Amino acid sequence: MLPVDLSAALLVGRVALDExxxxxxxxxxxxxxxxxxxxxxxxxLDSRDIAAIDGPEICPVKAxxxxxxxxxxxxxxxxxxxxxxxxxxxxxxxxxxxxxxxARGDADKAAEVRGDLEARVGSGIRAVKxxxxxxxxxxxxxxxxxxxxxxxxxxxxxxxxxFTKAPVLSTVGWGAEIGVRSDSTWNNPEPEIVVIADAGGxxxxxxxxxxxxxxxxEGRSALLLGKAKDNNASxxxxxxxxLFDEGFTMDDVRAAELDMRIxxxxxYVLDGRxxxxxxxxxxxxxxxxxxxxxxxxxxxxxxxGTLFAPVQDRDVPGRGFTHxxxxxxxxxxxxxGTLANRVTTSKDxxxxxxxxxxxxxxxxxxxxxxxxxxx
Numbered sequence: 001m002l003p004v005d006l007s008a009a010l011l012v013g014r015v016a017l018d019e020x021x022x023x024x025x026x027x028x029x030x031x032x033x034x035x036x037x038x039x040x041x042x043x044x045l046d047s048r049d050i051a052a053i054d055g056p057e058i059c060p061v062k063a064x065x066x067x068x069x070x071x072x073x074x075x076x077x078x079x080x081x082x083x084x085x086x087x088x089x090x091x092x093x094x095x096x097x098x099x100x101x102x103a104r105g106d107a108d109k110a111a112e113v114r115g116d117l118e119a120r121v122g123s124g125i126r127a128v129k130x131x132x133x134x135x136x137x138x139x140x141x142x143x144x145x146x147x148x149x150x151x152x153x154x155x156x157x158x159x160x161x162x163f164t165k166a167p168v169l170s171t172v173g174w175g176a177e178i179g180v181r182s183d184s185t186w187n188n189p190e191p192e193i194v195v196i197a198d199a200g201g202x203x204x205x206x207x208x209x210x211x212x213x214x215x216x217x218e219g220r221s222a223l224l225l226g227k228a229k230d231n232n233a234s235x236x237x238x239x240x241x242x243l244f245d246e247g248f249t250m251d252d253v254r255a256a257e258l259d260m261r262i263x264x265x266x267x268y269v270l271d272g273r274x275x276x277x278x279x280x281x282x283x284x285x286x287x288x289x290x291x292x293x294x295x296x297x298x299x300x301x302x303x304x305g306t307l308f309a310p311v312q313d314r315d316v317p318g319r320g321f322t323h324x325x326x327x328x329x330x331x332x333x334x335x336x337g338t339l340a341n342r343v344t345t346s347k348d349x350x351x352x353x354x355x356x357x358x359x360x361x362x363x364x365x366x367x368x369x370x371x372x373x374x375x
Contacts, residue, residue, distance in 0.1 A: 001174060001239050002061065004334045008247050010051055011240035012044055012205070013077035014173075015064060020362040021075055021354075024058065025050070026240060031058045031072070039368040040359075041241075042080040042298045045198045045205075050243060066175020076173035077207055077241045078196065079359065080298035083171060085192075085211055085229070086286045087154065087161040089279050089305030094155035096215075096309035101149055104220055110311075111318045130280050131158035150222055160281055160289045163225060165211060165303060166235040169359065170352050174339055178210060178329065179233030179346030186216040186322050188310050191260040191274055191331040192303045193253055195283055196241050199299050201291045203284070205243040206253050208331050208339040210236045211303045215322075233349035236341050237301065248335060253283055253304075258333045260308060265326035274308045 003009045011026035017033075023041045025032045034055040038044035047053060063071040088094045103109035128135040135156040142148045154161035172178060180187050194209040212235065217228035242248055254276055262270040276283075283304055290302055310321035323343050332338035363369045 001340070002337045003242065005247075006061075009335075010243040010245055012041060012050065012243060013238070013240040014041055014075040014079060015058065016073040016075055017058070019366055021079070021359065022058075023079075025053060025055070026061050029061050031061050031064065032056065033058050035366075035368055039363050040079045041077060042199070045196065045241075045299055051245075074174050074239060076171040076176075076237045077239070078171060078237060078301050080168055080356075081196065082168060082296050082298070082300040083164065083166040083235060083303075084290055084300050085163055085165040085303035086281070086290075086305050087163065088151050089155075089160065089281050089286070090274075090307035091155070091278070091280060094151055096311075098149045098151050099219075101151060101219060101222070106216075106219075108319060110320055128156055130156050130160075155280065160286055162286070162290050162302075163229070165229055167230070168298075169355055170232075171235045171237050171301075172233050172341070172349075173236065174238040174341075176236065176341060177233060177344045177349045178212060178236050178341040179231055179344060179349040180212060180323050181214055181217070181227075181231050181234075182345040182347045184214045184216055184322075186219070186320070187212065187214045188321055188323065189213070189260065189262065189308075189329045189331070190303075190306045191258045191272070191308055192306045193256055193258065193276060193283075193333070193336070194237055195253065195287060195302045195304060197287060197290075197296065197300050197302065199297050201287065201296065201300075203244065203250060203287055205241040206336065207237050207241045207301075208239075208258075208333065208336050209301075209303050210329060210331060210339060210341060211306070232346040232352055233344075234346060236339060238339050239337050242336055250283060252335055254279075256333050256335065258306075258308075258331060260332075261330045262321075262323075263328045263330070264314075264324055266324070268314060268324075270310060270312060270314075270321065272308045272310060274306045276304070278307055279304065 032055040064074045065071045099113045102113045190211040192209045196205045214228040217224045256276045258274045260272045327343040
């Protein structure tokens, strides 16, 4: 679960205590309650010197659990931040989105479309810089060939796709069940690095995320993106946010390699990898585009996209991969640790019941905010 260089990492996150959700700092293997200094993670990330903040020890970090049965339960590491996502930021994912579109969400047609599309545009799309003159020439050629797509527009055009992935406070953390729509038959995990920005839009750290993808829904129509992406328990982050410092910078994000393993209840195993070196838009450019016409006074989390798009058949030849209830998804990279979740349906996952009003009522009851706050 933890970074390989834990002793050098400055980690922040949230845990569930009996009294309520609590911001924490992980220091020297100990989980510290910093709620008196920062009642929310949004407050914590806006602090001038996070490394200097201290608090009482809750437990050793290895004592954290997924269900709270034997120790404090780990939560998603964000709270008030908006949850944004950049899509089609890798050439492979761009091609797969076009395949979904041309197959109209039908997994049976995907293999035929994939072969034709790879042969005609695969090498070209990998070689160009989005928004460049060369990209515009490729666009013109693809239009002439009748191969243009709205997905190729955001893959190589000047404007990135940035959408809202999930409501505030709805994300789940390490060890939680993650939800797939019960009426989806073609779907997959999306292992991603997630950049965390403070209230001023400054990237302050990174974590791991799973931006669950419903290929059948989005493939039928891009206008179904909201239904494909925003469902109960369909967005996981964690285990912690690793803050940027001299030992961990945006360059480490740019060079990161993510490993992913899916372990099915029937013994099925799928291993995949996503390397950030192949991203078509720099992470800071994606942050800039997210901020270009908007402000986020509580900060935001930005999923950077993935090149992982599984095409290996699971059951039926030619239909590729799709989830089954009971799958375990493990997403890892050495400097951020491992995010683990078990797949269920969004209907069967624990319902999201703790919203913004509940959070602030809880903080006021604990005297962490308001006139009676004892900081």
